Amino acid sequence: MIFTNAPSDLDIVSDAIDEVNKLKGSDCRWDDLPTFDVDKDKTNFRQYEEACDRVKHFYKEQHEHLLQTAEAIRRDAKPEWMQVAGLVHDLGKLLHVFGSEGQWDVVGDTFVVGCKFSEKIIYHETFEGNPDSHDPVYSTEYGVYEPHCGLDNVMLSWGHDEYLYHVLKNQSSLPEDALYMIRYHSFYPWHRENAYQHLTNANDQRALEAVRAFNPYDLYSKSDEPADPEKLKPYYKNLIAKFFPEVIEW
Numbered sequence: 001m002i003f004t005n006a007p008s009d010l011d012i013v014s015d016a017i018d019e020v021n022k023l024k025g026s027d028c029r030w031d032d033l034p035t036f037d038v039d040k041d042k043t044n045f046r047q048y049e050e051a052c053d054r055v056k057h058f059y060k061e062q063h064e065h066l067l068q069t070a071e072a073i074r075r076d077a078k079p080e081w082m083q084v085a086g087l088v089h090d091l092g093k094l095l096h097v098f099g100s101e102g103q104w105d106v107v108g109d110t111f112v113v114g115c116k117f118s119e120k121i122i123y124h125e126t127f128e129g130n131p132d133s134h135d136p137v138y139s140t141e142y143g144v145y146e147p148h149c150g151l152d153n154v155m156l157s158w159g160h161d162e163y164l165y166h167v168l169k170n171q172s173s174l175p176e177d178a179l180y181m182i183r184y185h186s187f188y189p190w191h192r193e194n195a196y197q198h199l200t201n202a203n204d205q206r207a208l209e210a211v212r213a214f215n216p217y218d219l220y221s222k223s224d225e226p227a228d229p230e231k232l233k234p235y236y237k238n239l240i241a242k243f244f245p246e247v248i249e250w
């Protein structure tokens, strides 16, 4: 839909990241480094390479990812606000069109900055070259934060999730759980790996279930039948009108 003019490399990287997260969620834990050599993991690596080919091949269909996510949520009779969250959750990728510095600041798993890089972050070892890893404050467990200060008070790595959250937080009537789904859907170290428990507060803990409930629709709806935008237009136009003002500032 709206991404038809976006550069294809972004879509490919973004989809490959999703594919890796699917593989991570299946039969191999990413932090099981000592067992990286076993056949199972080699299989996963081959699957990853094949996945990259697949996402290239299905590039056109991937553009319907947002509709597919929303439709999967709708099929499960989840509330309208969650369908809408599915419909818009990746619109922050428009950042790439607006002048991002590269793929790194648009897509990819997000993580907390200002404190020790969690070992649950994908390719954690690559932070070795990041000066923050050796900073006397930023390399500590709490860094610049207070215990259980709440995710709203911590700074995450920049990406399409965080951007869209800031666009929508005051420009929609979406409930808090929908905003959590949008803001933290790439925050795998938290919602899948249970990292950063020492920074979250009770409200984050509550909303974690919402973020987790959203994740399968994001990851697994891409293999569904391609959605028909024309047929679905009236339904989603109506939903959009319910939750958003006529004009949204980006």
Ligand SMILES: [Fe+2]
Binding pocket: 089, 090, 160, 185, 186
């Ligand atoms: Fe996303």
Ligand SMILES: [Fe+2]
Binding pocket: 065, 089, 090, 218
């Ligand atoms: Fe997505």
